[in-house]
Amino acid sequence: MRFDRRLLMFEDNVRCIGGHYWEMADLLAQGAQQHGYETHIAVNLKWSRRSHGHFHEIYPVFDVRRMNHWSIGDGGNSTTQRDRRGKPIGATRRERLSQHLRDRLSRADRNPAGMLRRWSDSFLRAFKQWQPRQHDHILINTCDDFVMLALADAIESLGPIEPLQLSLLFHFPLTISANNDQPSDRYGRQVLECMDRMHPHRIRLCATTDALASQMRANGLPTSTAPYPTRAGRARSRCSRDLLTSSPSQRLRIVMAGMPRPEKGRRNLRGLLTKLHSDPTCRNECCISLQLPTKRWKRLIPSELHSLIAHQRDPQTTMPGAGSANAAGHFIEVKEDKLSTSAYHDWIDSSDIALFLYEPERYTARCSGVLLEMMIRGVPVLVPGRCWLADQVAAAGPQQVGMLFDHVDQVPERLAQIRNRYADFSAGARQYASNVAKEHSPSRAVHQLGLREPEPSSGERFRHEMLKRLAS
Numbered sequence: 001m002r003f004d005r006r007l008l009m010f011e012d013n014v015r016c017i018g019g020h021y022w023e024m025a026d027l028l029a030q031g032a033q034q035h036g037y038e039t040h041i042a043v044n045l046k047w048s049r050r051s052h053g054h055f056h057e058i059y060p061v062f063d064v065r066r067m068n069h070w071s072i073g074d075g076g077n078s079t080t081q082r083d084r085r086g087k088p089i090g091a092t093r094r095e096r097l098s099q100h101l102r103d104r105l106s107r108a109d110r111n112p113a114g115m116l117r118r119w120s121d122s123f124l125r126a127f128k129q130w131q132p133r134q135h136d137h138i139l140i141n142t143c144d145d146f147v148m149l150a151l152a153d154a155i156e157s158l159g160p161i162e163p164l165q166l167s168l169l170f171h172f173p174l175t176i177s178a179n180n181d182q183p184s185d186r187y188g189r190q191v192l193e194c195m196d197r198m199h200p201h202r203i204r205l206c207a208t209t210d211a212l213a214s215q216m217r218a219n220g221l222p223t224s225t226a227p228y229p230t231r232a233g234r235a236r237s238r239c240s241r242d243l244l245t246s247s248p249s250q251r252l253r254i255v256m257a258g259m260p261r262p263e264k265g266r267r268n269l270r271g272l273l274t275k276l277h278s279d280p281t282c283r284n285e286c287c288i289s290l291q292l293p294t295k296r297w298k299r300l301i302p303s304e305l306h307s308l309i310a311h312q313r314d315p316q317t318t319m320p321g322a323g324s325a326n327a328a329g330h331f332i333e334v335k336e337d338k339l340s341t342s343a344y345h346d347w348i349d350s351s352d353i354a355l356f357l358y359e360p361e362r363y364t365a366r367c368s369g370v371l372l373e374m375m376i377r378g379v380p381v382l383v384p385g386r387c388w389l390a391d392q393v394a395a396a397g398p399q400q401v402g403m404l405f406d407h408v409d410q411v412p413e414r415l416a417q418i419r420n421r422y423a424d425f426s427a428g429a430r431q432y433a434s435n436v437a438k439e440h441s442p443s444r445a446v447h448q449l450g451l452r453e454p455e456p457s458s459g460e461r462f463r464h465e466m467l468k469r470l471a472s
Contacts, residue, residue, distance in 0.1 A: 007032040007039045007451065008130055010123060011141040012062035014043040017051050018341050020369045025141055027229040028449075029054035031442030035451050037137065042126035059129060062122045070112045071144040072187040074173040074362065075263075077102060078112075078146065079183065081190045084153050084197075086113035090186065112146075119150040124157065132164060137451055143168040145187045148194035155198045164201045167449045169226060171208050173365040174215045188219025204450045209388055211365035226448035230372040230440045232433070234349040251287040252419060255351040255379075257344075257370045259291055259337060260300060265357025268408040272357065274302050275412050277331060282412065289333040289347070297334055308332050351379045353418055357408060360387035375401065376437050378430035380422070382414050396435075399428040 009028065013021040029039040033054055040057045047060040070086075072078045080091040080099045088099040103112050132138065140151060148168070155164075174184035195203050206226035207213040216223040260266040269290075276282045292300055301309065310330035335347060348354075354374035364387050371389050374381055381402035383389035393402045402425065403414045418425050438444070 005037050005135040005137065006056075006130070006133070007037040007137050007139060007446075008126075008132060009039065009041040009139045009141055010126065011041060012044055012065045012067065012119065012122070013142055014041070015046040015065070016048045017053070018339060018344065021142065022053075023341070024229060024369065026053040026055070027231060027442040028139070028141070028446055031229060031444075031446035032451055034443045035446055037446075037451060040130060042122070059126055061126050061129075062119065064109075064115050064118045064122070067115060067119060067147045067150070068142070068144050068172055069110060070115065070146045071172065072146075072174075072183050072190065073144060074175060074366070076144070076146070076172075077106075079186075081186050081193075082112070082146075082149060084116075084149060086116045086149065090189075116146075116150045116153065119147070120154040120157070123151065123154040127154070127158070134162060136165070138164055138166045139449065140166065140168045143170050144172060145190045145194075148191050152194040152197040155201060165204075165450065166198075166201060167204045167206055167226075167451075169206050169208065169449065170212060170216065170223070171366065173212055173362075174219065184215065184219050188216070188221055191216075191221055206449055208367045209365055211388060211391075215365055224448060227440045227445050228367045228369055228372060229442040229445040230369060230376050230436070231442070232376045232437055233345050233373070234377070251285055252422075253287050253289055253350055253352045254355050254415065255348060255353070255374075256288070256290040256355050256357070257348050257351075257373070259293070260357075263359050263362040265359060265408070266300070268357050269300055270302050272408055272411055273305060273332070275409075276415075277305060277308075279412055279416075282415070283331055286415075287330060287333055289335065289350075291335040291337060291339070293337050301332065301334075305332060309334050348373055348379075349377065351377070352422075353415065354379050354381045354402075355411070355415070356381065356383045356389055357411075358384055358387070358389060360384040360390075363387040363389055372436060372440055375429065376433050376440070378426070378433040380418055380425035380429045382411065382418065396428065396432045399432045400425055401429040401432050 007029070009025060011021060011025050014025055016022070025041055029041070032039050038056045039054060040059065041055050042059045042061045044062045044065055045060045047058065049058070052058055068076055070076055070078050072081070078099065080088040080095055083089050086103075088096045088103070091099075106112070108114070140147060143151075151168075174187045191205075205216065205221055205223040207216055207223050208226065208228045210225050213223045213225045258264060260269055273288065276286070276288065298306065308331040310333045339347065348370075351374060354371070356368065356371060358368065363384075367388055371381065371383065371392060375392065381393065383393060383402060383404060385404040385406050390404050393404060403418060405411055405414050
């Protein structure tokens with residue numbers, strides 16, 4: 001197939017096959033191909049060359065990643081705006097001095113000025129390699145206010161060139177505090193100033209949730225929503241009779257996918273596992289399957305439960321002969337932290353219920369790719385209320401696809417309720433899965449990012465008109 005247009009994607013966080021940075025990039029590439037684009041991506045220098053996925057070319061160039069470390073927004077360590085070299089500006093003198101001290105105390109590879117310079121230099125190397133043409137489209141796959149500083153510096157250094165088409169995709173909230181809008185004000189001003197520096201290039205700001213897009217628009221940033229793409233897997237085929245007659249070898253699988261980071265409820269994990277194990281029904285008829293750091297899993301699981309764990313390793317990423325334990329009859333199953341893409345999807349394909357301990361205030365405007373992966377499979381979910389995850393459950397309307405909890409202490413009771421009415425929840429989740437697939441398809445995501453089907457030629461338009469007339 002001949003492509004006249006290219007999608008040139010930049011994702012400094014991609015280092016290997018696997019993980020949600022790669023998953024999202026690959027799905028966007030798939031959607032771009034459906035719209036007639038040849039896809040290229042610039043990734044981290046630590047890239048392990050095993051597969052190209054849906055990309056025509058993978059170019060390892062970035063020697064820096066996790067730029068959101070210095071964002072003003074949620075999860076970042078900046079409280080002030082910065083100039084083009086990363087120096088704190090604006091705010092009060094005291095705030096600037098505090099930020100300057102924090103910058104100076106950061107380790108060498110995390111110094112903000114150095115990170116900006118290295119990201120900008122890497123972008124320019126990829127730009128020189130690819131030489132963007134008139135109909136090409138540039139996508140910054142994980143953007144924020146700090147990345148904008150580096151991008152604006154790189155674009156400015158190009159000098160006068162034909163206007164570029166750039167889509168910038170934002171994932172993380174501007175702020176998680178409803179009582180302090182000052183950080184989001186500074187975030188908005190920094191992004192707007194960077195956009196001014198990139199004039200006359202065509203800049204499109206997109207967010208992965210409606211709530212985040214609303215936050216950005218409230219701070220003067222013209223932002224549209226581009227849904228987070230996902231793909232379907234094999235739906236779990238367990239009938240209610242199987243679940244009501246579970247034996248130790250046929251346990252209800254409660255899957256907690258993804259690493260237990262602070263924003264994903266890590267502090268509540270130990271206490272919850274103890275509570276679930278104290279319930280005889282759950283202890284005898286359920287298997288809690290979760291992913292933990294290979295070297296630190298003992299810190300996250302109560303010591304009295306260590307003997308109840310089955311360790312499962314991905315044969316594609318472990319040494320020959322490592323093998324895997326049979327989880328049948330085990331209350332807890334631990335997956336290693338570095339699963340290959342196929343092993344990860346095989347794992348979540350096996351879910352009966354998906355449990356999310358996420359901190360609701362951190363996910364008010366932030367999406368969860370794991371939740372979408374579960375919902376598109378028709379897996380009933382249990383999620384915290386008052387956040388984006390709860391909004392997705394509520395969007396199903398009368399179709400019950402899961403339940404909400406307001407406090408982690410309610411989780412055992414909610415799990416029991418889902419189990420007792422599993423046939424209803426499973427049917428509702430399966431029926432609603434097609435809605436999720438349509439809303440979060442790769443093709444729709446790239447369309448919202450501004451990529452379009454190629455315009456038909458004059459000959460094709462004439463043929464189309466003639467066919468319409470003949471049909472009428």
